[in-house]
Amino acid sequence: NAGVTQTPKFQVLKTGQSMTLQCAQDMNHEYMSWYRQDPGMGLRLIHYSVGAGITDQGEVPNGYNVSRSTTEDFPLRLLSAAPSQTSVYFCASSSSWANSPTDTQYFGPGTRLTVL
Amino acid sequence: KQEVTQIPAALSVPEGENLVLNCSFTDSAIYNLQWFRQDPGKGLTSLLLIQSSQREQTSGRLNASLDKSSGRSTLYIAASQPGDSATYLCAVRPSSSGSARQLTFGSGTQLTVLP
Numbered sequence: 001n002a003g004v005t006q007t008p009k010f011q012v013l014k015t016g017q018s019m020t021l022q023c024a025q026d027m028n029h030e031y032m033s034w035y036r037q038d039p040g041m042g043l044r045l046i047h048y049s050v051g052a053g054i055t056d057q058g059e060v061p062n063g064y065n066v067s068r069s070t071t072e073d074f075p076l077r078l079l080s081a082a083p084s085q086t087s088v089y090f091c092a093s094s095s096s097w098a099n100s101p102t103d104t105q106y107f108g109p110g111t112r113l114t115v116l
Numbered sequence: 117k118q119e120v121t122q123i124p125a126a127l128s129v130p131e132g133e134n135l136v137l138n139c140s141f142t143d144s145a146i147y148n149l150q151w152f153r154q155d156p157g158k159g160l161t162s163l164l165l166i167q168s169s170q171r172e173q174t175s176g177r178l179n180a181s182l183d184k185s186s187g188r189s190t191l192y193i194a195a196s197q198p199g200d201s202a203t204y205l206c207a208v209r210p211s212s213s214g215s216a217r218q219l220t221f222g223s224g225t226q227l228t229v230l231p
Contacts, residue, residue, distance in 0.1 A: 004159070033218075035221075038182055040125075040223050041223055042120070042205065042221035042222050042223040042224060043160075043205070043219075043221040044221075045218050045219070048218065052186075058218060059218075084157055090159055090160070092160075102148075102165060102167065104150060104162040104165050105150075105160075105162065105219070106162075107159035107160040107161070108159050109157075109159045110157075110158070112129075
């Protein structure tokens with residue numbers, strides 16, 4: 001199993017450009033999520049999905065869109081990039097979320113995004 | 117709103133020392149608490165998960181404890197090695213039901229073990 005994969009690893013955008021960060025998992029996990037990590041602030045949840053066709057907002061959703069058409073894929077879209085979106089983005093998945101206190105999340109390697 | 121704090125932000129120790137990393141949280145109504153390791157430029161790897169009904173969990177040289185009433189968790193690393201150098205993050209899940217069980221992360225402690 002490849003686990004959780006993310007592409008690209010690095011990306012530089014200009015203000016106002018759009019792009020999609022890709023995330024895929026091959027573990028048949030129901031739950032997937034996107035976090036951003038900024039210096040000194042830990043990870044903050046952007047959006048999450050509890051299954052195909054179901055998404056919801058996390059703590060910092062503004063400026064980002066998501067969709068979940070398949071169990072495997074959970075892309076994150078930046079519609080009009082801003083310098084404040086410069087960050088490292090992590091995708092994560094787990095087999096289920098609400099039912100078991102032992103479920104842990106598996107993280108991808110991250111995408112480092114710079115918006116000029 | 118749950119807040120998770122990790123102090124110190126950075127720690128440097130000589131190889132072989134036993135050490136303790138601290139994590140505190142403001143809301144004791146948690147479902148579980150996890151400790152993660154993050155290597156530079158990499159994702160997070162789960163080290164230990166403690167359910168709300170448990171007091172501690174052990175894996176090899178690692179031992180994590182949980183005291184919900186005081187809102188504290190510690191990660192004990194025995195006989196530290198240079199390979200333990202990484203950032204350690206703790207994260208809590210609230211005990212609210214359904215999809216509201218999202219992780220809240222601390223900002224991490226960057227550990228350096230000197231040879």
